[in-house]
Amino acid sequence: MRNMPPYLFIPHTTLKTLYMALIKSYRGISPQFGRECSLSENATIVGDVRMGDECSIWFNAVLRGDVARVILGNRCNVQDGSCLHVTNFGGKDRPSENFINGNDIMLEDDVTVGHNATLHACHIKRGALIGMGATVLDKAVVGEGAVIAAGALVLGGTQIGDHELWAGVPARFIKKTAPNQAESYAEHYVEYSRTYLAEQK
Numbered sequence: 001m002r003n004m005p006p007y008l009f010i011p012h013t014t015l016k017t018l019y020m021a022l023i024k025s026y027r028g029i030s031p032q033f034g035r036e037c038s039l040s041e042n043a044t045i046v047g048d049v050r051m052g053d054e055c056s057i058w059f060n061a062v063l064r065g066d067v068a069r070v071i072l073g074n075r076c077n078v079q080d081g082s083c084l085h086v087t088n089f090g091g092k093d094r095p096s097e098n099f100i101n102g103n104d105i106m107l108e109d110d111v112t113v114g115h116n117a118t119l120h121a122c123h124i125k126r127g128a129l130i131g132m133g134a135t136v137l138d139k140a141v142v143g144e145g146a147v148i149a150a151g152a153l154v155l156g157g158t159q160i161g162d163h164e165l166w167a168g169v170p171a172r173f174i175k176k177t178a179p180n181q182a183e184s185y186a187e188h189y190v191e192y193s194r195t196y197l198a199e200q201k
Contacts, residue, residue, distance in 0.1 A: 021045060021057070026066045034074065038193035052076070052109070056193035068121065071099060073109035077189035079132075080115045087121040087138055099123075102139040110186035114150065122154075125162070129182035145182045149174070 021039035023031055026047030034053035039045065043057040047065035052074035057063065059080045063070050068086035078084065087103050089095070099106050101123045107113070111124050114132040121138040124130065128142045131150035138156040142148060146160050149167030160166055163182075165174045 029065075031063075031065070036194075036197070038197050040080075040196075054190050054193070056189055056196075058082075068094070068100070068103040069105075071104060071106045073107060073111070073126070075109055075186050075190050076107045076111045076113075077186060077193070078107075078113045079117075079189075082113050082115065082117045082119070084113070084119045085121070101141065108144075110183055112182065112185040112189065127183035127186065129185055145177060145180075147177050147182050 021041065021043045024046045029048045031045045031047070031049040031051065033051045034055065036054050037051055038056040040057065040059040042060055044062045045057065046063065049063050049065040049070040051072045054075045055072050056077045058078065061078045061080060061082045063078065063084045065086060067088035070084055070086060084105055086105055089103060102121050105119055105121055107124045108126040110127045112129045113119065114130055114134065116133045117130045118135045119130065120136065122136045122140040124142045125144045127145045129147045130136060131148050131152065133150055134148045134152045136142060136148065136154040140154045140156060140158045142160045143162035143164060145163040147165045148154060148171065149165065152167050152171040153169040154160070154166065154171045158171070163177045165177050166172060167174050
């Protein structure tokens with residue numbers, strides 16, 4: 001993947017796990033993918049995007065790692081119409097290869113990003129669920145197994161604890177989540193993506 005031309009459509013006949021997504025390098029850096037990732041036909045993946053195994057990026061989703069890094073762990077799913085973007089370093093070079101919250105964006109393992117959500121330069125911990133149409137802004141941290149309700153606005157710098165449900169504009173704490181309430185969605189989307197990949201064979 002490192003030697004791809006700067007603008008390339010990859011059909012499923014060329015690469016088994018990626019079919020007809022738009023994959024584009026930026027300043028010589030191309031996205032990197034783990035095993036058995038599924039990218040829908042009109043998903044867009046740009047620049048320094050680093051994806052683990054069994055991730056799925058769905059229709060019209062955009063992951064744009066142009067001025068900083070987008071990192072996905074294993075079994076993450078970014079659903080239809082969602083956007084993940086980053087914040088630049090103020091004209092300076094990247095100061096470290098480590099994850100930098102507020103510039104990069106990180107989704108740890110088993111994160112679900114619902115339809116039409118927007119995530120910007122934030123940190124989403126393992127097993128969290130970002131609801132449909134929610135927005136999470138720079139330097140926010142969403143804890144393990146936490147749920148951000150549909151349409152919620154998580155302001156920049158907000159710290160959300162593990163297994164908490166937040167909702168509203170701006171988002172506020174509502175209650176604790178039920179066991180495995182958020183984590184189970186990632187399991188379902190691994191199965192969905194396998195079905196889609198099987199259709200391409």
